Amino acid sequence: MDFTINSEVVDKVAKITLSGELDSLSARVFQKEIEKVALQSPTELVLDMEHLAFMSSAGLRVLIFSKQKMGVGLTIYVVKPQEAIVDTLEKTGLQHSVNIVDQYPA
Amino acid sequence: MNSRSYFVFMQMELKTFPATVDSLDPLRQYVKDVSQQAGLDKKATYNLILAVDEIATNIILYGYEKAGLEGFIDVLTEVSDNRLKVVFEDDAAPFDPTTRELPDEEDFDLPLEERPIGGLGIYLTINGVSEFSYEYINNRNRNIFEVDIKSP
Numbered sequence: 579m580d581f582t583i584n585s586e587v588v589d590k591v592a593k594i595t596l597s598g599e600l601d602s603l604s605a606r607v608f609q610k611e612i613e614k615v616a617l618q619s620p621t622e623l624v625l626d627m628e629h630l631a632f633m634s635s636a637g638l639r640v641l642i643f644s645k646q647k648m649g650v651g652l653t654i655y656v657v658k659p660q661e662a663i664v665d666t667l668e669k670t671g672l673q674h675s676v677n678i679v680d681q682y683p684a
Numbered sequence: 685m686n687s688r689s690y691f692v693f694m695q696m697e698l699k700t701f702p703a704t705v706d707s708l709d710p711l712r713q714y715v716k717d718v719s720q721q722a723g724l725d726k727k728a729t730y731n732l733i734l735a736v737d738e739i740a741t742n743i744i745l746y747g748y749e750k751a752g753l754e755g756f757i758d759v760l761t762e763v764s765d766n767r768l769k770v771v772f773e774d775d776a777a778p779f780d781p782t783t784r785e786l787p788d789e790e791d792f793d794l795p796l797e798e799r800p801i802g803g804l805g806i807y808l809t810i811n812g813v814s815e816f817s818y819e820y821i822n823n824r825n826r827n828i829f830e831v832d833i834k835s836p
Contacts, residue, residue, distance in 0.1 A: 662734075
């Protein structure tokens with residue numbers, strides 16, 4: 579499935595919408611997008627994953643990269659991830675470092 | 685018994701993919717189709733696809749691309765005794781992913797910014813299938829994924 583990504587930064591909130599499948603190929607695009615939004619020093623990163631059907635460890639590594647790049651003050655929201663992706667976040671303990679929510683803002 | 689195992693071996697289906705990152709998407713689609721034909725449920729199918737994606741990525745990026753080599757991944761599949769078996773064979777340098785150091789519980793409790801980045805893929809692989817094994821035979825890496833097919 580084709581991977582697409584869109585981002586915008588408004589008032590220090592970076593919103594990135596991911597759809598399709600996030601593997602090691604598309605993770606390169608995701609990482610570039612993170613680098614781009616990082617230039618505006620956001621304090622919140624909102625990842626809309628409602629239409630993301632697959633995420634490998636390459637995607638998890640970009641989440642870790644985001645925090646390393648934008649600092650500990652960054653709050654990450656994962657909006658509406660599919661069950662299998664929640665499962666991956668939980669298996670790897672990443673659910674403690676991100677906020678899984680149904681909508682943003684709550 | 686010998687003739688039966690020979691028969692089973694002959695039934696393994698082979699499909700070959702170029703060892704490039706562009707193959708990951710069609711490879712996942714292929715394993716998804718095989719899993720659905722074998723009767724795996726949605727969750728088991730996803731976990732197997734995740735496992736094969738992780739190992740294929742390692743083979744492509746480290747076995748071939750980083751070594752400056754071009755090559756292929758042969759994907760063999762079979763269903764027998766309520767088990768789906770998927771075998772990857774490649775000609776890159778011997779690499780046993782099971783010897784890789786896995787993240788442990790303590791790593792999982794660390795804040796995101798302090799996490800060691802390696803090992804997540806192989807962790808998800810081993811956790812995603814009933815059995816994962818590796819062997820090096822006839823100068824080929826063989827990564828073997830096996831998933832029990834639960835009756836509905």
